[in-house]
Amino acid sequence: MTTLRAFTCDDLFRFNNINLDPLTETYGIPFYLQYLAHWPEYFIVAEAPGGELMGYSECRCSGGNVLMLCVFTVMGKAEGSVAREEWHGHVTALSVAPEFRRLGLAAKLMELLEEISEKKGGFFVDLFVRVSNQVAVNMYKQLGYSVYRTVLEYYSASSGEPDEDAYDMRKALSRDTEKKSVIPLPHPVRPEDIE
Numbered sequence: 001m002t003t004l005r006a007f008t009c010d011d012l013f014r015f016n017n018i019n020l021d022p023l024t025e026t027y028g029i030p031f032y033l034q035y036l037a038h039w040p041e042y043f044i045v046a047e048a049p050g051g052e053l054m055g056y057s058e059c060r061c062s063g064g065n066v067l068m069l070c071v072f073t074v075m076g077k078a079e080g081s082v083a084r085e086e087w088h089g090h091v092t093a094l095s096v097a098p099e100f101r102r103l104g105l106a107a108k109l110m111e112l113l114e115e116i117s118e119k120k121g122g123f124f125v126d127l128f129v130r131v132s133n134q135v136a137v138n139m140y141k142q143l144g145y146s147v148y149r150t151v152l153e154y155y156s157a158s159s160g161e162p163d164e165d166a167y168d169m170r171k172a173l174s175r176d177t178e179k180k181s182v183i184p185l186p187h188p189v190r191p192e193d194i195e
Contacts, residue, residue: 089117091127
């Protein structure tokens with residue numbers, strides 16, 4: 001049985017099994033501590049029966065509020081403009097430990113973020129994913145996300161390889177009754193062009 005509890009600083013040293021995945025974007029401890037210090041009420045961990053962390057997702061749910069749950073770890077804040085119908089939830093990272101994959105945990109995390117974004121009045125949820133990560137792209141499509149635009153050279157490469165493009169994928173929420181937020185852009189953009 002999965003246990004939900006408050007996220008603690010010690011958890012930062014327990015999720016290496018998740019963060020060492022080559023497709024997972026990782027951040028320095030100060031990044032996580034900043035979110036934990038500013039929004040501790042939004043940090044919740046989900047543990048497997050043996051006490052290991054199963055996965056996490058970091059999300060921004062537009063507007064400055066943050067949520068983090070650890071398997072079930074969601075870190076989020078809201079961003080965008082309500083006037084321009086761009087108020088939305090943004091997934092910063094979603095990763096599940098290899099031994100806990102194919103159990104529906106990623107889908108559950110995304111569902112939680114979407115529910116939070118709905119409650120905050122978001123028009124859509126978006127995320128960035130490597131173009132080469134077809135497993136993730138297909139999973140997001142199964143969850144109702146579509147490619148809104150391609151962002152050229154979004155991910156920095158290591159070892160002298162070229163930078164990698166990303167898909168900005170979106171899913172409209174109930175507030176976007178006309179689904180304007182998911183109409184694909186006809187051309188790619190550069191990272192500096194993203195608001």
